[in-house]
Amino acid sequence: MKRIIDGLKSKLAKTKNGFVAKIAETIKLRTKIDQDLLDDIEDILLEADIGVDVCSFIIEKLSDKIRLNRIQDPSRVMILLKEIIDNILDSDHDELFNAEIYSPYVMFFVGVNGVGKTTTIGKLAHQYVQQGKKVMMIAADTFRAAAIEQLSIWSQRSGAIIQKHQSGADPSAVIFDGLTSAINKKIDIVMIDTAGRLHNKVNLMNELAKMKRTIKKVIPSAPHKSILVIDSSTGQNAIIQAKIFDSITDIDCIALTKLDGTAKGGIVIGIKHELGIPVELIGLGEKIEDLQYFNSTDYIEALFE
Amino acid sequence: MLNDLTVRMEAIVKKLRGEGKLSEENIKESLREIRRALLEADVNFKIVKSFINNVQNKAIGSEVLKSLTPGQQLVKVVHNELISLMGDKLLSLNLPHNRINKIMLVGLQGSGKTTFCAKLANFYRKKGNKPVLTACDVHRPAAVDQLKTLGKQLDLPVIHHPSNKVSKIATESIQYAEKNLNDLIIFDTAGRMHIDQEMMQEVLLLKEQVKPDYILFVADAMSGQDAVNVAHEFNIQLEFDGVVLTKLDGDARGGAALSIKAVTNKPVIFAGIGEKINDIEEFHPDRMASRILGMGDILSLIEKAEASVDEEQALKISKRLKKNLFTLNDFYDQLQQLKKMGPLDQIIKMMPGMESKMLKNVDISGNETNEIEAIISSMTYNEKEKPEIINGSRRKRIASGSGTSIQSVNKVLKQYDHMKSMIKKMNKGMKPGKMKFMGK
Numbered sequence: 001m002k003r004i005i006d007g008l009k010s011k012l013a014k015t016k017n018g019f020v021a022k023i024a025e026t027i028k029l030r031t032k033i034d035q036d037l038l039d040d041i042e043d044i045l046l047e048a049d050i051g052v053d054v055c056s057f058i059i060e061k062l063s064d065k066i067r068l069n070r071i072q073d074p075s076r077v078m079i080l081l082k083e084i085i086d087n088i089l090d091s092d093h094d095e096l097f098n099a100e101i102y103s104p105y106v107m108f109f110v111g112v113n114g115v116g117k118t119t120t121i122g123k124l125a126h127q128y129v130q131q132g133k134k135v136m137m138i139a140a141d142t143f144r145a146a147a148i149e150q151l152s153i154w155s156q157r158s159g160a161i162i163q164k165h166q167s168g169a170d171p172s173a174v175i176f177d178g179l180t181s182a183i184n185k186k187i188d189i190v191m192i193d194t195a196g197r198l199h200n201k202v203n204l205m206n207e208l209a210k211m212k213r214t215i216k217k218v219i220p221s222a223p224h225k226s227i228l229v230i231d232s233s234t235g236q237n238a239i240i241q242a243k244i245f246d247s248i249t250d251i252d253c254i255a256l257t258k259l260d261g262t263a264k265g266g267i268v269i270g271i272k273h274e275l276g277i278p279v280e281l282i283g284l285g286e287k288i289e290d291l292q293y294f295n296s297t298d299y300i301e302a303l304f305e
Numbered sequence: 306m307l308n309d310l311t312v313r314m315e316a317i318v319k320k321l322r323g324e325g326k327l328s329e330e331n332i333k334e335s336l337r338e339i340r341r342a343l344l345e346a347d348v349n350f351k352i353v354k355s356f357i358n359n360v361q362n363k364a365i366g367s368e369v370l371k372s373l374t375p376g377q378q379l380v381k382v383v384h385n386e387l388i389s390l391m392g393d394k395l396l397s398l399n400l401p402h403n404r405i406n407k408i409m410l411v412g413l414q415g416s417g418k419t420t421f422c423a424k425l426a427n428f429y430r431k432k433g434n435k436p437v438l439t440a441c442d443v444h445r446p447a448a449v450d451q452l453k454t455l456g457k458q459l460d461l462p463v464i465h466h467p468s469n470k471v472s473k474i475a476t477e478s479i480q481y482a483e484k485n486l487n488d489l490i491i492f493d494t495a496g497r498m499h500i501d502q503e504m505m506q507e508v509l510l511l512k513e514q515v516k517p518d519y520i521l522f523v524a525d526a527m528s529g530q531d532a533v534n535v536a537h538e539f540n541i542q543l544e545f546d547g548v549v550l551t552k553l554d555g556d557a558r559g560g561a562a563l564s565i566k567a568v569t570n571k572p573v574i575f576a577g578i579g580e581k582i583n584d585i586e587e588f589h590p591d592r593m594a595s596r597i598l599g600m601g602d603i604l605s606l607i608e609k610a611e612a613s614v615d616e617e618q619a620l621k622i623s624k625r626l627k628k629n630l631f632t633l634n635d636f637y638d639q640l641q642q643l644k645k646m647g648p649l650d651q652i653i654k655m656m657p658g659m660e661s662k663m664l665k666n667v668d669i670s671g672n673e674t675n676e677i678e679a680i681i682s683s684m685t686y687n688e689k690e691k692p693e694i695i696n697g698s699r700r701k702r703i704a705s706g707s708g709t710s711i712q713s714v715n716k717v718l719k720q721y722d723h724m725k726s727m728i729k730k731m732n733k734g735m736k737p738g739k740m741k742f743m744g745k
Contacts, residue, residue: 052345
């Protein structure tokens, strides 16, 4: 595995006002642990989109630990804070994208509009093709103008084959044809791109449920990985997104995109805390190699550098 | 989540009832809830802080209006403050026909620029402008295709160039507009990170080249705390003129709108409210204020109720509702009261503790109420009190009496049935006191 942390660090280093730097600063400024310090830490957590509820939870835990361990030295607060967040984010997820067990291994990408589903698929497909896997993309976003063209370009770039219908076709029909052909062609990994949809649109969510039923019809064990793609600049709404998408397609993990900006995607801490859904992929840019596997320790370590 | 908030707020409103003045003491808890509401709406935490301070200063000592409880009064102060922060006027662009107006859309990746280009073009075409779309997003795969497809749907010209040189495309589009007498060019640009110097330079060059009349910053309504950094940076570098808030048809509360306004002092001008070409709206700051607060519905309900509900009537109805006594007469009375307040389905949605999924089978829009009224008026008193006696021949009579059809009569009876079963469910699920807003 590549040194995830290096890439992440260099990308995150772009921001002068990293949330960890601020915590460090805050802690340095204070000589003792008091309510003011905790309030300041809460502000910093809030700024990273961690959310009110989880913030309260973290601060409460932190106060407990400080009290129990009779900690007086503010510099130790950081270590405790790291531990708490790590405990939330940590998950013993199954060996990531283990494509050996199932063939084809079916990945189902869902999310609201404009989060980077197609781009994530393109980048991930590239990695698999590099590993010598036979990869197929299914263009089930038949709704957005030129979505199929966009995926086609990624298929050329990555060397994956693509299954597509006309724009406006029934997405379930594309999926049916794609999976059937994937079986015949002995494809290792199938990635299904779906149209972005807001989770509060009942009809579109029903359409998604239908796609999932279609997948199961062709390959009963599939989808083997349902991936919710979340833009790291998303605020508190991401929790509701995760909740509703999870209720429709049983989300296995999150791909957190656009981490190359100044947003930290702290909302994933809230999602993990509330729904237990882990992050497994992070997107760090628009280039084909800008995708990495997520590791909670590395992520926090990078944040806290 | 939204419902939780309304319920919490309601509890506080109740607690504050009967106090004559707002004081630091009695609004403390309310302010904490409001802080929370704003944070959950993704308003930047720094803005929340100063906002809460402002509200506190304005609220303390203010007399409570006769018609309001102190809790409601506080909500009003908050709401007014929010509106004044958002700018209370509706703003629009000035695009005279005697020149080539140029609008440039900029923003992060995935905020919805390309889709919005098409919506904007269509919006102004309806106002008599003659727009051209210009595909300056040469980075995202198939972005040009996307704009071309949208242009085709609208039957509008889309300027692009195989060289993929932004400056070349811009020059061509201006030449095209001059030749074809177009008075509006809309430039779609690639999504970019505000900290990506190279990409920011590209859009800056485009700005210098075409000298747009308006630069609109396109922001996603779901944006979180970082929206302030992004907007600030885009504004520093490009000095945009206004903001477009997209994906407002989602259920995000859109606190980013407030943050962006606060940090750039540029007004939000348009809202994207769906994936179809017509899903564009001029932005109403007051509505947004309610939405951010997450209890806007309650607010308008308070206002509407104040304006229209006859207290005695309401009390009577709410008593009957609690006893599950709900006849067509009550249905009719309700209709009369609610008609003053607006479409029934919306009113019901405003009620705390009601969920929209309970409304699935109840479809009572404003236009339909007249027909319903006519039908119920054509029934005898007995029929209204005991709707179960309405048989086939009675239905026929009612239909001809009201000038409608038997189908319509059936539909009304069905709606009434749904309403009744809903109220039963509601009564079961509700602890006493929760109906306050209906029959206060």
